[in-house]
Amino acid sequence: MALKITALAGGVGGAKLVDGLAALLPPENLSVVVNTGDDFEHFGLTICPDLDTIIYTLAGLANPATGWGRADETWNVLETIGQLGGPTWFQLGDRDLALHLERTRLLHNGESLSAVCARLCKRLGVTVSVLPMSDDPVRTVVLTDEGELAFQAYFVARHCEPKVSGFQFRGVERAQPAPGVLEAIQGADCIFFCPSNPWVSLDPILAIPGIRAAIAEKPVIGVSPIVDSRAIKGPAAKMYTELGYEPSALSVAKHYSDLLSAFFVDDKDRDWVPAISRLGIQVRATNIVMRDREDRCRLAEEVIEYVSKEVLMVVKS
Amino acid sequence: MALKITALAGGVGGAKLVDGLAALLPPENLSVVVNTGDDFEHFGLTICPDLDTIIYTLAGLANPATGWGRADETWNVLETIGQLGGPTWFQLGDRDLALHLERTRLLHNGESLSAVCARLCKRLGVTVSVLPMSDDPVRTVVLTDEGELAFQAYFVARHCEPKVSGFQFRGVERAQPAPGVLEAIQGADCIFFCPSNPWVSLDPILAIPGIRAAIAEKPVIGVSPIVDSRAIKGPAAKMYTELGYEPSALSVAKHYSDLLSAFFVDDKDRDWVPAISRLGIQVRATNIVMRDREDRCRLAEEVIEYVSKEVLMVVKS
Numbered sequence: 112m113a114l115k116i117t118a119l120a121g122g123v124g125g126a127k128l129v130d131g132l133a134a135l136l137p138p139e140n141l142s143v144v145v146n147t148g149d150d151f152e153h154f155g156l157t158i159c160p161d162l163d164t165i166i167y168t169l170a171g172l173a174n175p176a177t178g179w180g181r182a183d184e185t186w187n188v189l190e191t192i193g194q195l196g197g198p199t200w201f202q203l204g205d206r207d208l209a210l211h212l213e214r215t216r217l218l219h220n221g222e223s224l225s226a227v228c229a230r231l232c233k234r235l236g237v238t239v240s241v242l243p244m245s246d247d248p249v250r251t252v253v254l255t256d257e258g259e260l261a262f263q264a265y266f267v268a269r270h271c272e273p274k275v276s277g278f279q280f281r282g283v284e285r286a287q288p289a290p291g292v293l294e295a296i297q298g299a300d301c302i303f304f305c306p307s308n309p310w311v312s313l314d315p316i317l318a319i320p321g322i323r324a325a326i327a328e329k330p331v332i333g334v335s336p337i338v339d340s341r342a343i344k345g346p347a348a349k350m351y352t353e354l355g356y357e358p359s360a361l362s363v364a365k366h367y368s369d370l371l372s373a374f375f376v377d378d379k380d381r382d383w384v385p386a387i388s389r390l391g392i393q394v395r396a397t398n399i400v401m402r403d404r405e406d407r408c409r410l411a412e413e414v415i416e417y418v419s420k421e422v423l424m425v426v427k428s
Numbered sequence: 429m430a431l432k433i434t435a436l437a438g439g440v441g442g443a444k445l446v447d448g449l450a451a452l453l454p455p456e457n458l459s460v461v462v463n464t465g466d467d468f469e470h471f472g473l474t475i476c477p478d479l480d481t482i483i484y485t486l487a488g489l490a491n492p493a494t495g496w497g498r499a500d501e502t503w504n505v506l507e508t509i510g511q512l513g514g515p516t517w518f519q520l521g522d523r524d525l526a527l528h529l530e531r532t533r534l535l536h537n538g539e540s541l542s543a544v545c546a547r548l549c550k551r552l553g554v555t556v557s558v559l560p561m562s563d564d565p566v567r568t569v570v571l572t573d574e575g576e577l578a579f580q581a582y583f584v585a586r587h588c589e590p591k592v593s594g595f596q597f598r599g600v601e602r603a604q605p606a607p608g609v610l611e612a613i614q615g616a617d618c619i620f621f622c623p624s625n626p627w628v629s630l631d632p633i634l635a636i637p638g639i640r641a642a643i644a645e646k647p648v649i650g651v652s653p654i655v656d657s658r659a660i661k662g663p664a665a666k667m668y669t670e671l672g673y674e675p676s677a678l679s680v681a682k683h684y685s686d687l688l689s690a691f692f693v694d695d696k697d698r699d700w701v702p703a704i705s706r707l708g709i710q711v712r713a714t715n716i717v718m719r720d721r722e723d724r725c726r727l728a729e730e731v732i733e734y735v736s737k738e739v740l741m742v743v744k745s
Binding site: 215235 | 469470471472473474502504505506507508509511512513514515522523525526527529530532533535536547548551552
């Protein structure tokens with residue numbers, strides 16, 4: 112019988128592993144809880160970059176070159192916004208924009224974000240359960256040497272250049288897990304921490320009241336987003352350095368040491384295996400860089416096999 | 429010295445005459461007060477169809493085939509909205525959508541509609557003063573045999589099919605004329621009523637407190653939107669019939685008889701000239717159908733010449 116897995120994911124890195132898992136598992140055995148701390152309002156629209164990356168990837172619509180946005184995209188709206196003197200720092204493709212418009216319309220009609228997400232997934236043929244971490248707005252604010260920056264302002268407009276000193280997840284204290292999130296965690300055989308940014312992709316999910324406690328009851332298997340001291344994509348390594356930590360698989364393992372049962376690191380990071388083991392975490396070194404769809408499926412298969420044979424056996428014993 | 433004209437206009441018909449006037453007058457001599465009763469919220473965006481038609485026409489961007497929207501348009505967003513199961517009844521071209529997005533962004537920033545309009549005009553090289561009738565939301569509701577319909581629901585979604593029994597301009601009692609509107613009326617030599625729908629394009633403007641009284645102090649010259657018992661475009665004739673009036677140039681003249689100094693009807697409507705004259709309105713019959721840009725300029729020139737020689741002389745005498 113296939114494992115029941117609930118994965119926590121941010122954007123591009125998370126989407127890759129989730130895509131591999133979705134290729135292997137029956138859809139009812141996979142739930143994805145997605146960070147919404149990156150969400151923001153732009154041109155009056157509610158934009159959910161991580162949810163969209165996960166959905167586009169699972170729908171087979173994602174742009175393989177960028178990891179985000181859609182393949183076969185056109186840019187007529189954004190070009191015209193520029194001609195009108197409007198802001199063009201956030202990439203809004205024409206077909207991508209349709210999703211933001213339709214989501215905003217449904218939200219204005221009073222539907223919750225999770226209901227909208229389920230509806231859009233159904234429309235795009237995504238059968239895996241994709242859940243926003245919360246229906247309540249949580250907004251990640253990056254504390255930097257240039258002051259507080261809304262996440263997208265830091266990430267896109269400022270290209271992650273300002274030096275980071277901390278993060279706030281505004282609204283998180285009052286946020287509830289979205290319907291289905293706690294059930295997906297409680298009903299899973301194990302929880303996967305996708306290779307997403309610990310600081311700004313997974314921490315916001317874990318900060319939603321109730322989620323961390325539910326996860327603590329389950330075996331948690333993580334895949335490192337950092338390989339050979341560098342983030343596979345995005346600012347995770349830079350953030351670790353600026354916050355005073357070594358950017359390494361060990362630092363990521365320490366980040367979640369109270370939750371992790373097992374951790375996948377890259378072959379290049381074999382030297383960290385003993386130190387991670389000493390944290391009481393099972394470690395497996397393999398090739399964790401997912402360059403193509405084959406890599407995604409191979410890594411997903413390897414993680415599932417390892418978990419079935421090595422982690423759940425240990426936990427159950 | 430050129431006349432100073434302030435024109436009241438709705439969408440396509442009004443835009444044509446305004447375009448002709450703009451070709452003849454120095455920009456500082458022409459102001460256009462535009463109906464915003466057709467405005468609505470769609471996908472969270474504020475859409476102002478009449479303002480956009482006027483602006484696109486004056487900017488030379490309008491689609492000559494439809495009269496509304498932009499030439500050289502693409503439809504990738506709307507196509508994708510359809511694929512997502514969203515509503516596609518309102519035509520949103522990609523480049524047109526950019527204007528709705530940027531306007532909505534500026535409104536969310538706290539700018540008034542008139543300020544946004546001025547900014548967009550400047551950006552698109554429109555030098556004529558284009559003024560929304562009000563910065564306050566006024567929403568035309570069409571009372572029909574199918575119940576109350578928001579204007580765009582009646583006009584676009586239902587193709588003007590329901591039988592009309594009346595109109596409401598929701599919010600008009602509390603609406604103020606936009607900054608510059610009363611000044612444009614008071615500073616004009618005369619007011620033009622463009623060949624726009626009297627019921628749903630010009631009546632909303634005249635219903636804004638203060639506007640009718642200001643206009644009543646000025647010579648008003650109208651151009652009939654009805655030719656040979658038919659509206660040149662749109663539902664004006666159908667509305668007259670359903671409301672119990674003959675759809676004719678005479679009915680339009682009666683509509684504004686307390687305000688009109690002079691009225692342009694089509695050659696085909698020469699038979700109505702004596703009856704309109706008996707209302708105390710000067711009448712001129714000519715070819716008022718504007719099929720191309722040449723027609724617009726010819727009609728604008730004819731109206732300006734007539735007004736200069738026949739109307740203002742009479743008023744001044």
